[in-house]
Amino acid sequence: MSSPFLEYTLPDLFSLCPLEFGDANPHYKEAGADSAAWVNQYDVFTHKKRAFFVQGCNELLCCRVYPYAGYEEFRTCCDFVNLLFVIDELSDDMTGEDARKTCGIFYRAMVDPEFKDSSPVATMTQEFRARLTSSAKPRCFDRFVVHCKSYVDAVSSEAELRETGKVLDLASYIALRRENSAIRLCLGLIEYIFGIDLPDEALNDPAFRSVYWACVDMVCWSNDVYSFNMEQAKGHTGNNVVTVLMHEEGIDLQAAFDRVGIVFGQLMNRCLEDRARLPSWGPAIDADVALFIKGIDHWVVGNLEWSFETPRYFGARHADILRTRRITLKPLEVCSEDSREE
Known part of the structure; x- marks a missing residue:
């Protein structure tokens, strides 16, 4: 991993996914622009971070994973994903204590509409x-709040682990990643969009839970393998299943990527x-x-598509890398105090 010229091949997750590809939300341009203007008015980022944030094309992610949402629902989902990326970008540079404070503000504001904070x-x-x-059903919103608490605890734990440089074992990492990825919150929005309120008897059914967790893990593992190069260049490798696999199984980088492909295929088979x-x-x-289930299918597929439609993970060569799956490991970024303020 020390060589800046090390090449590796991404697993072909598209060939392992028999679900239908290609859907896009018709409200993407209008609602996406409205949401982008909403988040940009808060001027949260430095110049450099703002450019990186824009590269993420968060509204395009929503376009792919919520193609069935009406305008209002789609706009709400865009706002939430933009908010998540704000928290993610801010917490990436924070200590565990500071990340916990920021996440605490998010949670308190979600629970209490009268919470006072500027x-x-x-x-x-x-x-x-x-x-x-304004339209979420009661149980849907209550579950959403519960997942918010799990999310903020996990993001705070991630920041603390980054401070110490600790790499979790695979089972512990999977449990953490399911929460700090915020995918459970994003899947919770499916009920809001469709105006449904699933009963506990369905949510607690073993077969339903198996399908649900398989989809959660497919999103997490695919995101980890696609984001690894970007994250390792920033020195943020601990919160990634690729690093966890290398540590736990004593394998090299390429073998870890191959292992992600194997597990993704197993998860897909279990889901089906x-x-x-x-x-x-x-x-x-x-x-x-x-x-x-239609909604979670769109998340698995849409996340794969989006990862190669934007320069967030693969830069200007994202379309070419989709074709070849060949990556050159980026050198570690050197970030001075001055560059942090750009």
Whole structure:
């Protein structure tokens, strides 16, 4: 890993995903522009970080993973993903203590609409909360808040681990990644978009939970393998399954990437097999469960597509890398105090 010229081949996750590709939200340009203007008005980032934030094309991610959402729902989802990226970018440079404070502000603003704090994170969160609660069903919102607490705890733990340089074992990492990725929050928005409120009897069913966790892990593992080069150049390798696999299994970089492909395929097979085992809860609930599974399918597929449609992970060569899957490991970035303020 020390050579800046080391090359590796990405696993071909697209060939392992038989789900339907290609859907895009028709409200992307209008609602996406509105959401981008909303987040930009808070001037959260330095010049350099703003450029990186824009590269992320967060609204395009929403376009791919929520192609079925109406304008209002799509705009709300864009606002939330933009808010998540704000928290992620800010916490990347924070100590564990500071990350916990920032995440605490987000959580308190989500729980309490009367929470008083002048920070952009608090204001943005409260504005998003108002949009979400205008139509989200009660159980849907209650679950969303529970996932928010798990998310802020996990992001804070990630920052603390980064301070100490500790790399978790695989089982511990999977548990942390499921939460700090915020994917469970993003999947929670599926219920909001469709206007459904899944009952506990469906959510707690073993087959449903197997499908759900398989999709969560597919999103997390694919994101890790695609973001690894960008993260290692910034010195942020601990919160990545590639690093965890190298440490735990004693394998090199290419073998770790190959292992991600194997696990992704296993998760996909499990997802498809267990959805065929879902019981019936009656016509109304069955229809809602089908809508939710449709939504998580779009997240698995849309995340793969988006990763190569923007320069966030692969720079200007993102389209070429989609074709070749060949990557040259980037050298470690040298960041001075002056450059942090650019």
